Amino acid sequence: MFHPEYINPSKLITNADILKLFELVEKHGGVLRFVGGAVRDAIAGFERSDVDLVTDMSPSEFSDMCIDEGLKCVPIGIQFFTTGVIINNNFFKVTSLCSEEDNGKDEWKNDASKRDLTINAVYADDKGNVFDYYNGIKDLEQGNIKFIGSPQETIDADYIRIMRFFRFCAMFGKNIDPKSLKACVNNRELLHKVSLEKIKEELFKIIMAPHAVTALKLIFDNNILDFLIAPPKNIDNLCFLDRLVSKLDIQKSIIRRIYVMFEPDVKRAGRLADIFRLTKEQKEHLIELCKAHISLKSFKDNVSIRQILFRYGKEICVDKWLCLNLDSQDFNSVQSVLNTLYNTIIPIFPLSGKDLIELGADTKLVGLYLDSLKKDWFENGCLSDKEDLITKYKSIF
Numbered sequence: 001m002f003h004p005e006y007i008n009p010s011k012l013i014t015n016a017d018i019l020k021l022f023e024l025v026e027k028h029g030g031v032l033r034f035v036g037g038a039v040r041d042a043i044a045g046f047e048r049s050d051v052d053l054v055t056d057m058s059p060s061e062f063s064d065m066c067i068d069e070g071l072k073c074v075p076i077g078i079q080f081f082t083t084g085v086i087i088n089n090n091f092f093k094v095t096s097l098c099s100e101e102d103n104g105k106d107e108w109k110n111d112a113s114k115r116d117l118t119i120n121a122v123y124a125d126d127k128g129n130v131f132d133y134y135n136g137i138k139d140l141e142q143g144n145i146k147f148i149g150s151p152q153e154t155i156d157a158d159y160i161r162i163m164r165f166f167r168f169c170a171m172f173g174k175n176i177d178p179k180s181l182k183a184c185v186n187n188r189e190l191l192h193k194v195s196l197e198k199i200k201e202e203l204f205k206i207i208m209a210p211h212a213v214t215a216l217k218l219i220f221d222n223n224i225l226d227f228l229i230a231p232p233k234n235i236d237n238l239c240f241l242d243r244l245v246s247k248l249d250i251q252k253s254i255i256r257r258i259y260v261m262f263e264p265d266v267k268r269a270g271r272l273a274d275i276f277r278l279t280k281e282q283k284e285h286l287i288e289l290c291k292a293h294i295s296l297k298s299f300k301d302n303v304s305i306r307q308i309l310f311r312y313g314k315e316i317c318v319d320k321w322l323c324l325n326l327d328s329q330d331f332n333s334v335q336s337v338l339n340t341l342y343n344t345i346i347p348i349f350p351l352s353g354k355d356l357i358e359l360g361a362d363t364k365l366v367g368l369y370l371d372s373l374k375k376d377w378f379e380n381g382c383l384s385d386k387e388d389l390i391t392k393y394k395s396i397f
Helices: 016-027 037-044 059-068 107-113 136-142 151-157 161-172 178-186 188-193 196-208 212-221 237-247 254-262 266-275 280-291 302-312 314-324 331-343 353-358 366-379 386-396
Strands: 032-035 052-055 072-077 082-087 090-096 122-124 130-132
Touching: 016 032, 016 059, 016 082, 016 090, 032 037, 037 122, 037 136, 059 072, 059 082, 059 090, 122 136, 130 136, 151 161, 151 178, 161 178, 161 188, 161 196, 161 212, 178 188, 196 212, 196 254, 212 237, 237 254, 237 314, 237 331, 254 266, 254 280, 254 314, 266 280, 280 314, 302 314, 302 331, 314 331, 353 366, 353 386, 366 386
Parallel strands: 052 090
Antiparallel strands: 032 052, 032 122, 072 082, 082 090, 122 130
């Protein structure tokens, strides 16, 4: 199917070097097209995905063309007929059409038939013309998530497609194809043969997607990942969190999302960090979020806010405040406290052991003196300056 009205080329072309590649392929008698995520997201109005390109030139023909034109190219996926080409320090992946079918068949439709979902089998050229062989555009518009052809054959071609199915349910899903879902459920054991890194990568993307709750409920209700992770305590918390951060125009956070869904203790937080492939900093943040003893009373006034900022820092306090207000309807009050958190300077205890030693303190007792002074300083709202603390030290010790 051909839909010239769907895409403005500017939504696909990231820089002039892509156009140069199209010109060179055409010059050498070939055809080059965008495919997959870049086309899908351009149609859906999403931010541009990584660019995937397909040509009807064979890998050797494409490589010869690059050499003739003075371009550097490298084979990066021989089994997938993929070649990498560099133009002005920009790297592009170009996959050649599989030529195993009879010459009488449409090689582009044949290529589309080997892709996973209908919404990922849409092609476009540099003019913005769209080539849709499996009604992917209609499915995208209607939120239909379904495999191309036989779901079983599609899954057999690559088992990670089970997780990709749920990922695109989380991104676009409104109407989930029953046959495709049934095939995923019936073949869930095949995920045991897939790299855990690939599964975790897909799961991470699912949790960050717009319709994460829909996809996660399908996953956990059908025991898709029971070999990897126990069900969260409250998936619906994600709905409340999405509503809140959307109203307040706050960026999504994987840490916040994991925390509200699983409501973990410290031990489980560590395991979840490994499952979701969190960075060292993200893992520490999740664990600190679990450790932080912060309640709604902790935000009752400026003194309390200064105290928790001193003890936990801004990121933890902001996340805790949002998590404590998931069901709040008073967005102005939530925003007001956020503004206070953002604008309040984190207090720093102004006295050091060196200061006390210079005042003649016994070095063996400096730690005790500091603890006592810090406790008094904290209980009084973290407001006393260095001179006040020195005066207090002299009066007490």
